Amino acid sequence: xxxxxxxxxxxxxxxxxxxxxxxxxxxxxxxxxxxxxxxxxxxxxxxxxxxxxxxxxxxxxxxxxxxxxxxxxxxxxxxxxxxxxxxxxxxxxxxxxxxxxxxxxxxxxxxxxxxxxxxxxxxxxxxxxxxxxxxxxxxxxxxxxxxxxxxxxxxxxxxxxxxxxxxxxxxxxxxxxxxx
Numbered sequence: 001x002x003x004x005x006x007x008x009x010x011x012x013x014x015x016x017x018x019x020x021x022x023x024x025x026x027x028x029x030x031x032x033x034x035x036x037x038x039x040x041x042x043x044x045x046x047x048x049x050x051x052x053x054x055x056x057x058x059x060x061x062x063x064x065x066x067x068x069x070x071x072x073x074x075x076x077x078x079x080x081x082x083x084x085x086x087x088x089x090x091x092x093x094x095x096x097x098x099x100x101x102x103x104x105x106x107x108x109x110x111x112x113x114x115x116x117x118x119x120x121x122x123x124x125x126x127x128x129x130x131x132x133x134x135x136x137x138x139x140x141x142x143x144x145x146x147x148x149x150x151x152x153x154x155x156x157x158x159x160x161x162x163x164x165x166x167x168x169x170x171x172x173x174x175x176x177x178x179x180x
Contacts, residue, residue, distance in 0.1 A: 011063050012083065013148055015045065021145035025158055027137040035139070035162065048159060056159045065152070067159050076156055083152045086160075093164055097121075098156065100149035107157060111165045114139075116157040128154045136165050 018039070025035040025048065037046040037060075046060035054069040058076075065078035074086040074096075084100035086107070098105040104121040105128070114132035119125060127150050132139040139158055143150035 011060075012078070012151055015060055016143075016145070016148070016151040019045070019151070022140070022142045023154075025139040025141065025162075035158070048155065048162075050159065050163050053163050056163065058155050058159075065155070067156060074156065074160070076152055084149065084156060086156065093160075096160070098153050100152060103147075103149050105149075105153055107153075109157070109161060109164075111161065114161065114165060116161050118153050118157060128157055130154060130157045130161055132161060132165075136162060 020040065022040060023045070024038045024042075026038065028034040028036055033050050035048040035050075036044050037048060039045050046058060049057045049059070051057070056067040058065040058067065063078065065076055065083060067074065067076045072087065076083040076085075084098055086096045086098045089095040089097055089106075094109045094111065096107040096109070098107055098118060105118040106121055107116060107118040107128075109116040114134070114136055116128070116130040117126060118128040120127055125144075127144045127147055129142045130139055139162070141154045141158060143154040
């Protein structure tokens with residue numbers, strides 16, 4: 001038996017392999033502050049707890065990752081390790097560059113369509129797709145099964161869309177009108 005300490009990246013990878021490239025998020029209760037994350041068999045493997053626009057927590061088993069918005073950027077930290085960072089392209093929150101383990105992804109978000117897509121910067125292939133229902137109470141998430149950063153990017157984009165969607169509707173601004 002291996003008693004070596006498990007790093008944040010190893011539990012992400014193990015979880016990603018067990019999910020096989022997809023999961024579903026379902027809101028708990030009337031307010032969408034908590035999402036149960038379900039595997040393809042409908043079994044709960046985690047929870048995403050939104051704490052406003054600037055912070056969230058992803059929990060899976062004994063592991064926790066904190067997602068936070070800071071001055072002009074976003075960070076995800078798990079077990080003391082920075083898992084990913086993201087920065088807006090320009091002044092908008094509907095186009096982001098996501099950095100994780102030496103990889104760069106370009107994400108486009110449409111808050112009105114309740115959709116986010118992240119593609120590899122080089123090669124342009126799709127790494128993550130997050131698509132939500134009309135009222136934002138459920139989301140289907142598909143991610144590249146063989147990319148170590150795809151699951152953290154998927155969790156980040158789920159938070160980003162769910163947290164900012166209501167604001168987009170209240171503001172009625174073109175911030176979420178991007179074309180995918």
